[in-house]
Amino acid sequence: MPYASFASMPCALGRPAALLGERWTLLLLRQIFLGTRRFEDFQATMEISRSVLTDRLNVLLQEGVLKRVPYQEDGRTRHEYRLTEKGRDLYPVLMALRTWGEKWMAPEEEESFHLHHRDCGGGVRARVECTDCGAELTARDVQVTARQ
Amino acid sequence: MPYASFASMPCALGRPAALLGERWTLLLLRQIFLGTRRFEDFQATMEISRSVLTDRLNVLLQEGVLKRVPYQEDGRTRHEYRLTEKGRDLYPVLMALRTWGEKWMAPEEEESFHLHHRDCGGGVRARVECTDCGAELTARDVQVTARQ
DNA sequence: CTCCTTGCGTTCGTTTTTCGAACTCAGCTA
C-alpha cells in the first residue's frame, strides 16, 4: 500500500502532505477559499471530472475539512460544501503557497485576484516564526530532531 | 488538457497548487527538507516507484526547485538533489502544513521529529500576517478582489 | 583485463486512477 499508507504515518507533516498532495485537492481548496460552494460550480470552473470531484469532496468531508450545509433555492432544499473550522485553518497553507507563487511563479502581473487586509488595506503574506521569541525563521534557523 | 493546464493559469496560488498538488510531490519535498538527497534514499524511505520518482525529481529540477549537485564518494563523482533558493523558500508551505497537522491531525503524541529554533529553542509555526500593520490574519480578515 | 558491486536511472507489462459522456434520480414547473 504505497501512497495511501502515509495517511496513517505518525508525522504531523507527512499526514497533511499526503492528504493535500492528492491530485486536485489543493486546487479544490483554492476554489473553496475563493468562494465556490456547489458541485456544479466546482465542476464548471475547474474542469475536473465529476467522479473525481465526488471522491475528493467525500475525502474532505470525511476528514472534517468540509461540511455539507443545507440551503434554500427556488423553494428547494439543496446542499453546499463549506469549510469547517479545521478547513478554515488551512488558510496559512494556501497563503504560503500564494506568497511563494507571487515571488517565484508570477507569470506576468496578471493575477486572477488580489488580497487585502480589510482593516488597513495592506497585503497578505505567510511567514514562519518562533513561538518563543517571534523571530522570522528559515529552514536554516531550525533544528530538526529525529525520533528514530 | 484538464489538470496540466493549471500550470499556465495566471494565478499565483493556482500554479503552485497544481505543481505541488501532483501526487508524491509534497511528500518528496518533506523528505528533502528532512535531509534526504539521493535517489536511492528517496526510493527506500518513501516506497515510491522508481519511474515516478524520476519524473517528480525532473519536474522539480525543471521548475528550479531542486538542483543536481556533484559530490565525491569512494573517489567517485556522484550527484545529489538539493534545494535551490526557490526551493528553500517553500519552507513556509511545509511549516504551514505541519502547524495544521499538529493542531488537527496529530495521531498521538508520537511525532517522527521535532523542530526548534536554533537560537532560543522555541517552537516553530506558520502564520499569515498583514504586510502593513503586521496583524495576524485569518480568512475572514482578508478581502478577495476578483479580476474577472 | 575481466568480473563484481553500487548508484541511478529506464523499460515494460500490469494494476489503479482519471477522464468524459451518458445515465439516474428527486424535486419543482409548465
Place this chain on the structure above:
DNA sequence: TAGCTGAGTTCGAAAAACGAACGCAAGGAG
C-alpha cells in the same frame, strides 16, 4: 404529464502509477 435542474453514479477508454527486471557507467578485486 412532461420538462428542467442540481447533484451525483456508471462505465468503457485513456493516462498514470506500480514494481520487477534491465542498462550503464565508474570504480575495486583478483
